[in-house]
Amino acid sequence: MKTYFRLLSFAKPIEKFAIPYIIATLLAVFFNTFNFTLLAPLLDTLFFDQSSATGAMKVAGQWDLLAQFKNYIASTVEHFGKEEALKIVCAVILASVLLSNFFRYLSQRFMEDLRVHTLLNIRKTVFNNVMNMHIGFFNNERKGDIISKVSSDVQVVQFTVTNTLQVVFKEPLQLLFYVFVLFSISVKLTLFSLLVIPVSGFIISKIVKRLKEQATATHESFAKMIGFLDEALSGIKIVKAFNSTERTKEKFHAENQFYSNLNRKMVRRQQLASPVSQSLGIFVIVIIVLYGGGLVLSGSKEFTASDFIMYIAVFSQVMQPVKAISDSFSGIHSGIAAGERVLELIDTEPQVVNKPDAIELKEFKESLTFENVSFSYQDKVVLNNISLTVPKGKTIALVGPSGGGKSTLMDLIPRFHDPKSGVIKIDGLNYKDLTVESIRSKMGIVNQESFLFNDTIFNNIAFANPDATEEEVITAAKIANAHEFILGQEQGYQTYVGDRGGRLSGGQRQRICIARAVLANPPIMLLDEATSALDTESEKLVQQALNNLMQNRTSIVIAHRLSTIQHADTIVVIEQGEIKETGNHSELMSHNGLYRRLIDMQAFTD
The missing domain is CATH 1.20.1560.10 (ABC transporter type 1, transmembrane domain)
Known part of the structure; x- marks a missing residue:
């Protein structure tokens, strides 16, 4: 009863x-x-x-x-x-x-x-x-x-x-x-x-x-x-x-x-x-x-x-x-x-909720920091004692073998999960003292899986900002190298993309996802292997769009092809949930460590 x-x-x-x-x-x-x-x-x-x-x-x-x-x-x-x-x-x-x-x-x-x-x-x-x-x-x-x-x-x-x-x-x-x-x-x-x-x-x-x-x-x-x-x-x-x-x-x-x-x-x-x-x-x-x-x-x-x-x-x-x-x-x-x-x-209670007295993050001014952050799925440790600082305006690349914890680290940044121990701060403020919505409003995400809704191209781009004008959507599409192929569609921006965007190619879907992130205009960009599933030509177009997207923004990038992140200000090498090396491309190559081995292996494969 x-x-x-x-x-x-x-x-x-x-x-x-x-x-x-x-x-x-x-x-x-x-x-x-x-x-x-x-x-x-x-x-x-x-x-x-x-x-x-x-x-x-x-x-x-x-x-x-x-x-x-x-x-x-x-x-x-x-x-x-x-x-x-x-x-x-x-x-x-x-x-x-x-x-x-x-x-x-x-x-x-x-x-x-x-x-x-x-x-x-x-x-x-x-x-x-x-x-x-x-x-x-x-x-x-x-x-x-x-x-x-x-x-x-x-x-x-x-x-x-x-x-x-x-x-x-x-x-x-x-x-x-x-x-x-x-x-x-x-x-x-x-x-x-x-x-x-x-x-x-x-x-x-x-x-x-x-x-x-x-x-x-x-x-x-x-x-x-x-x-x-x-x-x-x-x-x-x-x-x-x-x-x-x-x-x-x-x-x-x-x-x-x-x-x-x-x-x-x-x-x-x-x-x-x-x-x-x-x-x-x-x-x-x-x-x-x-x-x-x-x-x-x-x-x-x-x-x-x-x-x-x-x-x-x-x-x-x-x-x-x-x-x-x-x-x-x-x-x-x-x-x-x-x-x-x-x-x-x-x-079922959601594990990530706002505290009763959580405050709103107004703007991103200085840096994003990880202080002794650890995370595990059930009994499996995925991240162990990670400490990392991401200064505003810099590009940070996360590289390392598969299963090392890169994507999990990326998921912690928009607070999809909370760490089991340690603290994540933005501008010195503890994540748990801020509202989840205000944290995510400062971030744009482009994943390896380019997900689109079964709607028009226009509405998929405008998903980040439903009040955007047609001019703003077109500008975002141009920055993402998507405007030309969109005009070539039967109904232009009003073309339906089908279930999960199935009527478009992988590169086209990814560029629309980038346009969506551009329209949100966030100060922090999270790019999770955004070009790994693309052919060479599509990768080139998408990489150009990503470069446009990252200009004047703080960017955290997970790279599948290491050649695409050699320009990064800092490259963080992660293996088995721990940071093994940190530095720019030249510094890490001279260390002759894990990063150098990954570069050599990929060069041999290519």
């Missing part, structure tokens, strides 16, 4: 929807019940002679409103005849049915508003929390699992919350109205017939006992399937290049089959509750017909034949709310299982 009430909190302000829903439902239930009670005066009017009908309908021991109406119809039959009474009964039935459906529509409308409102709040909260997560979170979680929680699980949760609210209020209320009418006709018969409800509830509880466990497994299997689908689509070139299409299809089919089997078992168990409750209801109705019919045939004064038919009609409807409640219990297990997965994501 704790999980359910937490999910229900997303419906706030719930009273805005609940109060009108309660009023509309109350009226809908009243008129729906009244519809069935009108069966008795209708039958008396149609099938009994005037004297018997008059005597049968003049009653006082039943539901007051019904008794008054029956007496009124009896009086009408006595004074004006059956045809006039029939017109009145039909008019009341028509009005009651119309009012019942009208208020039922209103109640459903208010509940739908609550459902949409709840879905909006849950999905907003989940997505906001996901976007606030630190970068390490996405390295450890399956993307498919996150997508499944934000889409499928949230959908299941919001239906469960609203459907349960509906069942908890409407169905018990409808059941009470039906039971009240049944007791007004015959207390003894009703006490016997209602034994079916606790018996039905006990049997159904046994049926749905394992539903939560099955629902959890189903949600997890669906998440795996979505994750595999995402990987297959993202790596479609690799799949086809290695003739792995059939193997990929078989792998997806195996997970799909597993999910389908789980889903089938769960649905079968859910569907079993309804026929069980209905079968028990029919069994009791048969007993009621035998017992009550015997009383009518024997001339008992307990109730009339028309009242007995009305009784059977009303009791046949008693199982509808019981069935709805039993179906709701089976649905709740699936919703709670999905809700626990969603709440787990909501409850």
Whole structure:
């Protein structure tokens, strides 16, 4: 129940929807019940002679409103005849049915508003929390699992919350109205017939006992399937290049089959509750017909034949709310299982957050420094006791063997992670005393993977500054050596680049990424192997763009090709998480150390 009430909190302000829903439902239930009670005066009017009908309908021991109406119809039959009474009964039935459906529509409308409102709040909260997560979170979680929680699980949760609210209020209320009418006709018969409800509830509880466990497994299997689908689509070139299409299809089919089997078992168990409750209801109705019919045939004064038919009609409807409640219990297990997965994501705390008293970094004036910084992923040490100063306006190159910690060091600069020990400062201010947003606003990033959004070239460049004018975007593109090829596109700057920029070449994508960084106009540039995946011609164009980008800026560069960073003011050689050498190109070459060996190896390879 704790999980359910937490999910229900997303419906706030719930009273805005609940109060009108309660009023509309109350009226809908009243008129729906009244519809069935009108069966008795209708039958008396149609099938009994005037004297018997008059005597049968003049009653006082039943539901007051019904008794008054029956007496009124009896009086009408006595004074004006059956045809006039029939017109009145039909008019009341028509009005009651119309009012019942009208208020039922209103109640459903208010509940739908609550459902949409709840879905909006849950999905907003989940997505906001996901976007606030630190970068390490996405390295450890399956993307498919996150997508499944934000889409499928949230959908299941919001239906469960609203459907349960509906069942908890409407169905018990409808059941009470039906039971009240049944007791007004015959207390003894009703006490016997209602034994079916606790018996039905006990049997159904046994049926749905394992539903939560099955629902959890189903949600997890669906998440795996979505994750595999995402990987297959993202790596479609690799799949086809290695003739792995059939193997990929078989792998997806195996997970799909597993999910389908789980889903089938769960649905079968859910569907079993309804026929069980209905079968028990029919069994009791048969007993009621035998017992009550015997009383009518024997001339008992307990109730009339028309009242007995009305009784059977009303009791046949008693199982509808019981069935709805039993179906709701089976649905709740699936919703709670999905809700626990969603709440787990909501409850995950981002590791990089602003302190309550964090201040904003107004501008970058002096230097960026690392003081004895260490970092590790779980138990693996990636950086060990790094001390480094990056003066304003200088270009610092990070080089070294793969896996040495260069990219991790770069990720610490925009505070994608916090160091496990040591301090990072900018202009003498501790990173943790500054807001994350103000730190990142002073930095532009160009990665090896040139990621573009499935949007126009213009909007991809303007992503860094949504308020940029067309002139500013074009200027940034020119600096990035991208203007000429953009004009050659079919729709120029309004050309769509496709998923992840797939309609453009690698060099074109990278130059648009550089233009995006230029438009942000940050004082610090972070370049993570920005030319490593390019051919010679593209590399030349991109390198020219990078040189333009780094002018008059502080730049920190991870270089794949060491020839591109020989002009750097300082070259930092990192191996196994430690700084091995520091100096400019000439100094490091004269040391005849690791940097010299890397240069010689690359020259030999080239």
